[in-house]
Amino acid sequence: MPAMGSHTDLSDTELAVWRAYSSAARLLFARLDRELQRDARLPRSYLDLLGVLADGPARAMRMSDLAEVTMSAPSRLTHAVSQLEAAGWVRRERCNDDRRGCYARITDEGMDVLRTARAAGCAGLRTHFFEHLSPEQLQQLREVSETLLAHLTASAEPACEPAEAGSPQGG
């Protein structure tokens, strides 16, 4: 089970670590996504969204704050909130201070859905994640992840580097 184009200037050990890490994360997320979709009819990211809203100051949040907290692009937020609004689980409200802005507020119906979905989500987490790891491993994993996270959020990605090559996506 490979990951990344494989060896080039990476040691065998490094390669093994990366393969294990990326495969595990990919499969884990895929599994959690599918199970949650089946049990709660909700994508995992939408559950996160509802969760953040529910924990917000007044069950509501500015779109931009929501985007920052969930680390997702503004357009994603728009699409997601639109769908959640169509489902009746979230409502958009105008912002008095800033007419450009917009609040997303979770409805009572949304709170119900959230409760159910959280249960399913946590169950999946137990089954596929926490169940198999010792407290020490969890601590290690946390430190590693927070380290990676810190560097990822700190570095802002080099601008637009031109590249030359044919691309497979054509039609």
Place this chain on the structure above:
Amino acid sequence: MPAMGSHTDLSDTELAVWRAYSSAARLLFARLDRELQRDARLPRSYLDLLGVLADGPARAMRMSDLAEVTMSAPSRLTHAVSQLEAAGWVRRERCNDDRRGCYARITDEGMDVLRTARAAGCAGLRTHFFEHLSPEQLQQLREVSETLLAHLTASAEPACEPAEAGSPQGG
């Protein structure tokens, strides 16, 4: 920064671990994807594909074997190989033994692209992953990931119903 609908029956520590882990993995993959797309005009999964083919017995592989090795759905393989074929980096070849089957063979052009893309991919891995982790952390991460991976590949996901009736054991 939340992940999953947040607390329900998870401890604060568990929640923190999960948030860190899922956020880091998500951001890391997204970053590597974008950078590789810009530097090599190639999705990361397609690079993996080419890598597997290049390391294969005769630079070729059956579609089903490829699907198993890369842990991707058959339909994904079809689409991916079709695009890679359109780019001239892979060629489909009929299978003599089994007329249903199909070989995917990487072309010389594909090998060139692979070399370039591997360099870019590994550079990204160095920058955003290995650079920040100690050998011990890498070892820890590997063990954790392999543990998760083992359980994920072992359990085959309940069918369409959350049937909890007693099958002696899954497997």
Place this chain on the structure above:
DNA sequence: CGCAGGTAGTTCAGCGCGCAAGTTTCGCGG
């Protein structure tokens, strides 16, 4: 031999996602 049942790939419809471009509003200088 003929037909069921399984396997290998493909096709189709649809999802979540993010980039780029567009629209409305804010803030600020003149």
Place this chain on the structure above:
DNA sequence: CCGCGAAACTTGCGCGCTGAACTACCTGCG
């Protein structure tokens, strides 16, 4: 007061991916 750049969303579009339905083929049983 106007105008200009920036900010807060929104829209449009294409990507990678999947599950389900479909086709073509192989296998085994009688």
